[in-house]
Amino acid sequence: MKRTVFALSVILAMAPSMVWAQGKYVHANNSGYDNLDPHAIFDVGRAASRINFYDGLYRWVDNPPKLIPWLAESHKSSADGKSWTFNLRKGVKFHDGSEMTAADVIYSIERMLATKKGASSLFMPIIDPGTTKAPDKYTVVFALKESSAIFLATVPEILVVNAKLVKQNEKDGDWGAAWLAKNVASTGSYKLKRYDPAIGFVGERFKEHFAGWGPKAFDEIEFRTVLETNTRVQGLMKGDFHGTDGYLPYDQILRLKQAKNVQIFEQESMRVFYFSIHNDRPPLNDVHFRRALAYAFDYNGFINDILKGAVARNPGPNPNNLWGAPKDLQGFTYDLDKAKAELAQVKQPLRPITIGTLAGFSETEQAATLLQNAASKIGVEVKIESAPWQVVQSRMQDRDKNYDMVPLWKSTYYVDPNNWVGELYGSRYYGTRNYSYNKDDELDKWINDALAINDEEKRRDLYEKAARKVTEQAMGIFVYNTKWYGPYAANVGGIRFCPIGSGQDMRWAYFK
Amino acid sequence: MAWRRAVQRFLRDRAATLGTALILLLIVAAVFAPILSPFPSDVADFHTAHRLRPPDSINWLGTDRMGSDLLSRILFGARITIAIAFIAVGTALVVGVPIGLVAGYYGGWASNLLMRVSDIFLAVPQIVLAIAIAQTLGPSIENVILALSITYWPFWTRLVYAETRSLKNEVFVESAIALGASPWRVMVLHILPNIASAIIVRTSIGMGVTILTAAALGFLGLGAPPPAPEWGRMIAESREFLPEAWWYATAPGIAIFMVVMGFNLLGDGLRDILDPRIRRGIGAK
Numbered sequence: 001m002k003r004t005v006f007a008l009s010v011i012l013a014m015a016p017s018m019v020w021a022q023g024k025y026v027h028a029n030n031s032g033y034d035n036l037d038p039h040a041i042f043d044v045g046r047a048a049s050r051i052n053f054y055d056g057l058y059r060w061v062d063n064p065p066k067l068i069p070w071l072a073e074s075h076k077s078s079a080d081g082k083s084w085t086f087n088l089r090k091g092v093k094f095h096d097g098s099e100m101t102a103a104d105v106i107y108s109i110e111r112m113l114a115t116k117k118g119a120s121s122l123f124m125p126i127i128d129p130g131t132t133k134a135p136d137k138y139t140v141v142f143a144l145k146e147s148s149a150i151f152l153a154t155v156p157e158i159l160v161v162n163a164k165l166v167k168q169n170e171k172d173g174d175w176g177a178a179w180l181a182k183n184v185a186s187t188g189s190y191k192l193k194r195y196d197p198a199i200g201f202v203g204e205r206f207k208e209h210f211a212g213w214g215p216k217a218f219d220e221i222e223f224r225t226v227l228e229t230n231t232r233v234q235g236l237m238k239g240d241f242h243g244t245d246g247y248l249p250y251d252q253i254l255r256l257k258q259a260k261n262v263q264i265f266e267q268e269s270m271r272v273f274y275f276s277i278h279n280d281r282p283p284l285n286d287v288h289f290r291r292a293l294a295y296a297f298d299y300n301g302f303i304n305d306i307l308k309g310a311v312a313r314n315p316g317p318n319p320n321n322l323w324g325a326p327k328d329l330q331g332f333t334y335d336l337d338k339a340k341a342e343l344a345q346v347k348q349p350l351r352p353i354t355i356g357t358l359a360g361f362s363e364t365e366q367a368a369t370l371l372q373n374a375a376s377k378i379g380v381e382v383k384i385e386s387a388p389w390q391v392v393q394s395r396m397q398d399r400d401k402n403y404d405m406v407p408l409w410k411s412t413y414y415v416d417p418n419n420w421v422g423e424l425y426g427s428r429y430y431g432t433r434n435y436s437y438n439k440d441d442e443l444d445k446w447i448n449d450a451l452a453i454n455d456e457e458k459r460r461d462l463y464e465k466a467a468r469k470v471t472e473q474a475m476g477i478f479v480y481n482t483k484w485y486g487p488y489a490a491n492v493g494g495i496r497f498c499p500i501g502s503g504q505d506m507r508w509a510y511f512k
Numbered sequence: 513m514a515w516r517r518a519v520q521r522f523l524r525d526r527a528a529t530l531g532t533a534l535i536l537l538l539i540v541a542a543v544f545a546p547i548l549s550p551f552p553s554d555v556a557d558f559h560t561a562h563r564l565r566p567p568d569s570i571n572w573l574g575t576d577r578m579g580s581d582l583l584s585r586i587l588f589g590a591r592i593t594i595a596i597a598f599i600a601v602g603t604a605l606v607v608g609v610p611i612g613l614v615a616g617y618y619g620g621w622a623s624n625l626l627m628r629v630s631d632i633f634l635a636v637p638q639i640v641l642a643i644a645i646a647q648t649l650g651p652s653i654e655n656v657i658l659a660l661s662i663t664y665w666p667f668w669t670r671l672v673y674a675e676t677r678s679l680k681n682e683v684f685v686e687s688a689i690a691l692g693a694s695p696w697r698v699m700v701l702h703i704l705p706n707i708a709s710a711i712i713v714r715t716s717i718g719m720g721v722t723i724l725t726a727a728a729l730g731f732l733g734l735g736a737p738p739p740a741p742e743w744g745r746m747i748a749e750s751r752e753f754l755p756e757a758w759w760y761a762t763a764p765g766i767a768i769f770m771v772v773m774g775f776n777l778l779g780d781g782l783r784d785i786l787d788p789r790i791r792r793g794i795g796a797k
Contacts, residue, residue, distance in 0.1 A: 229752050251564075251753060298560070305560035305579070359733060362577075362752055369578060369738045373558050384737050385651065 023219030025492070025506060028226040028241040030360055031389060034197045037180040038159040039111055042118040044411045045389060048223045048504040052203055053188040054159035057086050057105070057140075058152070060500040063267050065415045067152065070211075071100065071160055071187065072140075081147035081454060086155075088138040092210045094162040095184065095191045102134035107163035109142070111175045119157035119413070121432030126151065147452045149459060150422075153414035156500070161185050189507040190221055200224040209507075214494070216510035223504075227360045236262055236487055243495075246486040246503055247271065247409070249363055250310040253485045265486035267497045270319040270412045272420060273311070273363075275355075275371070275405050275477035276396070279438035284353070284404055288345040290474035293353075293405075294332040295339035296374040297367075297477055306366055307480070314481035316467040317410075317421040321481065323456070324417030324463030329471060331478060339378045352381040356395065356403035359386045367407040367479070396435040406435070409482070412499035417463040422447045425470050438475050518785050528781020534774025542590040549584035556739045564757045574759035577749060578739075582763045585741035589764070592653060592742050593771060596726045597719045600660035605715060607661070608668030613699050615669070616676025627673060630666035638663045639725055646734040653736045656729050660722055671714055675707040709786030713779055720775035727768050743768050 031045030038054045057072035069075075072086040092100040112120040113129045131143045144151060162185035169179035176185075184192040187210065190203030202222045205213065224241070226232045233252050235241040237259045246265075248256075256262045275297075283289040303311055315331020318324045343350075355371070357364040365386060372382035385403070387395075392408075395401045413419055418426075423433035426447040430437060443466055450462040471478065486503045488495060493512045497503040522528055546552050550572070559579035567574045573582040611630070615623040633641065645659035679685055680703070688702050729735045730744025738745070743764040750760035 230754055249752060255756065301558075301560035305563060306577075362749070365738065366577060370558060370560070372739065373556060376556065386733050386737075 023511070024222060025218040025220070025242050025509065025511075026222045026224060026240070027504070027506075028232040028235055028244040029200065029223050030227065030229070030232065030245045032197065032225045032227070033195075033200050033223065034390065035181045036184060036192070036195060036201065037177060038118070038161065038186075039108070039115055039120065040117040040177065040181065042157070042413070043389070043393070044409075044502050047501050048506075049201060050159060051501045051505045052190045052221060052223075052507070053184045053192065054161070054186045055092075055188050056156040056159050057088075058156045060156055060414075060498050061496055061505070063269070063497050063499060065412070065498050065500055067156070070156070071105075075152070075155075077152075081149075081151075082144045084142040084144065084151060086140045086142075088140065089210060090138055092187050093208050094165070094187050095206055096162065096165060098162065098164065100160060100162075100187050101137045102140045103137075104160050104163045105140045105158070106132050106134055107166070108160045109158055111161065111166075112158065115175050115177060119154070121429060122150075122154045122157060122413075124432075125428050147454075149451055149454050150414060150416045150418050153416050157413065160187065162187075193220065198225070211507070214508070214510060216494075218506060218509065218511075221506045229360070229362070233487075236489065239489065242489040242492050244487055246484040246497075247482060248485065248487065250307050250485075253310070253487070254308070256487045261490045263488055263490050263492070265484075265488065265495055265497060265503070267484040267486070267503075268321055269482055269484040269502075270322055270415070270499045271482045271484075272314050272317065272319055272410045273367075273407070273479045273482060274317065274410065275367070275407050275479070276424075276435050277405050277474070277476050278402050279436045279475055280399065281404065281437075283346055283348040283350060286346050286348055287473050288342045289348075289350075291332070292339045292342040292346070292378060292380070293371065293375065294474040294477045295335045295342060296378055296380075297332070297371050297479070298334040298374060299332075299479060300334065302367060302370055303480055306370075307363075310485075311480040311482045314478055316471040316478055317424055317476060318417045318463065318467050319420065319481045322415070322417060322420075323460050324421070324467065326464045326468055329468060331471060332474070334374070336374065336377055339374075343378055343380070350380060352383050353404045354383045354385060355405045355407065356392050357384055357386045357406075358392055358408060359388050361389075364407040368405075371405075371407075371477075397431050399431065399437050402435060402437070405477075407479075411502070414500065417459075417467075418447070418451060421463055421466045421470055422451065425466070425475055436475055440469070440473075443469055522781055522785050525781045525784060527777045528784070531774045531777025531779075531781060534770050535778060538590050538594065538771050538774065541587045542594045545584075545587040545591060549581075549587045551581040551584045552588075554580040554584045555588045555741055564753060564760070566757075567759050573763040574757070576746065576760055577753065582746075582759065585746065586743070586763055586767050589741040589743050589746070589767070590771075592736060592740060593723055593726070596653065596657055596660070597722045600657045600664060600722050600726070601715060601718050603657070603661035604664035604718070605668055605711070608665035609672050609704075609711065611665070612669040612672025613676055613704065616673040617680060617695065617699050617703070626669070630669045633663065633666040634670065639728060642725055642729060643732065643734065646729050651734050651737050653740070653742075656726055656735050659729070660725060664718065664722065667718065668711065668714065671710060672707060675710055676703055679703050679706055709782075713783040713786060716775055716779035716782055720772040720779070723768065723775070724772050 033046055033049055035041050036049050038050045055071050058067050059070040061068055071089055073089050075086045077084045094100055109132050110129055126144045126146055126148045133141045165185040166176035170176045182195060189206060189209050191206045193204040194202040200223045205219050232244045236244055257264055277290055278284055303313055314320050316325055316329045355368040357368045368384050375382045410420055423429045425436055425438055425443055427444050446462045446466045450459045491512045494509040495503055496508045562575050562579040563577055565571055565575040571581050576582055611626055615626045641663045642659045645662055646655050649655040685702055688698050727744030730742040731748045735744055736742040746764040747761050753760050
């Protein structure tokens with residue numbers, strides 16, 4: 001009898017944790033979460049912490065992406081497009097129970113402009129420090145230096161931090177950078193429960209979130225760093241994880257499609273795979289040399305054989321399925337005779353070219369070896385160096401330390417052609433989003449003009465001209481636009497994929 | 513006639529013979545790779561339409577992720593393996609043996625200093641030290657060889673030091689000194705030949721360990737950069753395609769296993785022949 005009572009009490013004691021465990025979603029991520037500061041990071045690999053812990057004034061959801069009011073209820077802009085007024089939602093609580101107000105929004109944008117990291121590159125050219133004002137507790141006015149057609153599209157990237165809490169943790173004028181790298185101060189959907197840069201993070205549902213919750217929302221979410229592709233895939237098939245990244249090598253997608261307990265969500269996306277080329281370094285500053293390399297990439301072999309036709313050829317910098325991508329754009333084809341002819345016109349001495357690939361992203365290495373192989377046939381030596389994304393990115397941000405070429409993806413951070421051709425080749429983004437370090441006054445003018453006007457037809461024309469020139473000058477080698485194949489456990493529902501964030505916004509998801 | 517008896521004893525040792533055969537196989541593969549390879553150009557050439565094909569009559573060991581013939585790449589990879597093993601171990605020998613010899617013969621503070629330096633190297637796990645050095649210098653075959661050489665010399669130093677210390681007081685050494693032989697003559701002509709067997713045995717086993725460590729560095733992406741057909745790198749590339757493309761990891765894995773086993777068996781066999789204490793042990797049975 002005693003034994004029965006004891007066993008019963010053990011079961012009862014475990015009951016709450018068992019229920020809790022059922023509400024925990026575990027995601028295997030292909031990148032490490034080395035920093036939680038929402039103003040320091042800005043990439044797809046670490047998007048989960050930004051999206052799930054923080055809120056912006058507006059929020060991107062669904063596909064095609066829609067911009068919905070979030071911390072702000074509405075906005076209006078002046079006729080000249082320079083003044084933007086946002087009316088904040090009242091009664092929004094931070095995780096510590098205090099109310100979010102205009103002062104927090106102002107602190108957040110000032111912090112971004114001061115720390116000059118993450119998404120700040122979107123705002124530094126158009127907002128001066130100290131110019132954002134709060135006429136009252138629930139109104140914020142952004143005074144732009146110049147009209148910006150993309151400002152509203154980028155507003156979701158102004159993630160709002162709890163100003164009072166962060167200020168309490170500032171050290172030596174660091175804007176709380178050291179503290180916020182390991183802590184969360186926000187209104188976001190989840191509260192930080194556990195964080196280890198080597199492992200990942202666990203978030204606990206913030207029940208008082210202003211947007212409310214569905215009846216079956218996850219109680220906890222865990223984003224765990226699992227760098228090994230095979231481990232992520234095996235873990236998903238075994239049930240150790242409920243989801244993983246949606247841009248796995250297609251071989252793995254085919255494998256997961258065979259697994260009964262896994263479902264694959266397929267969505268059109270906007271994520272262009274291309275070779276970033278350092279345009280400001282000999283002999284890559286010679287258009288003929290760049291064209292020779294562009295002719296030396298086996299596009300069909302890569303897309304149809306290695307990726308099994310799961311992606312679509314994208315000949316230019318803008319995704320085919322977005323306005324601003326010329327429909328008749330003729331990209332380069334694999335043609336070694338043309339490559340040799342272009343190379344013959346190069347007057348500068350040739351030298352070995354270094355391609356930096358992303359460790360853990362085998363597609364980048366396969367693309368690089370494919371180019372290396374063809375380049376050797378036209379007499380260009382290519383060396384390949386592999387390093388983790390954080391290392392590659394920090395080198396790319398330095399004009400001198402940058403690799404000659406890097407194969408990588410340009411993901412969607414906001415839905416506008418400026419996200420691609422503008423950021424990648426506009427000199428205003430040197431070192432922050434532009435790693436090509438190209439200098440072309442005409443291109444700059446088109447990109448800057450397109451940013452300054454709101455007429456979409458005129459903007460389309462400018463971006464199409466820019467895309468044509470970038471392609472024709474082979475400022476990069478553009479390969480494909482990808483689809484998103486989101487692998488999730490069969491019992492996961494409610495995934496709302498949006499190209500911005502790549503389906504990692506977990507507040508809508510649940511177990512069926 | 514002593515050498516003939518030694519050879520006969522060696523040949524009677526099946527394990528040692530097998531080890532020798534495996535090493536000869538490696539050398540033949542490396543030397544004649546261009547002739548033995550069914551597709552020699554596949555070392556650097558790709559056929560993406562034929563990627564990840566299982567073993568068949570055309571590609572005996574299957575193809576890799578770029579459609580290259582695995583057998584051809586493994587045969588050419590033997591060259592890299594031999595180059596790394598021989599140069600790294602050779603360098604470690606050239607550095608480690610003289611240091612051990614001098615330190616063991618002379619003694620004193622300089623000797624202590626040299627041995628403490630070697631102790632520092634031995635205190636850190638060899639693979640960890642090799643990874644640190646290779647990572648700092650950047651991925652390349654040359655840097656792998658350098659990293660392995662830097663981490664290996666203390667093993668020979670420690671061995672030669674101990675053997676020299678024990679031989680230094682032997683009668684034949686004292687006699688040579690009494691006859692007026694110079695220290696160098698004593699070390700090179702009297703001590704070194706008497707510790708050569710220990711060095712040879714250690715070298716043979718060290719070769720196996722070197723190959724394994726080099727493969728580990730290649731696996732971690734610190735070895736030869738693509739498209740070099742380095743065995744460790746080939747296994748690393750294959751991880752993503754396991755278990756479906758089982759041949760991709762299996763083929764280079766077996767190659768590494770066979771070569772390492774070959775050197776280990778050879779080392780054991782040589783020790784049985786060259787080490788008098790072991791030989792006496794066998795004879796006493």
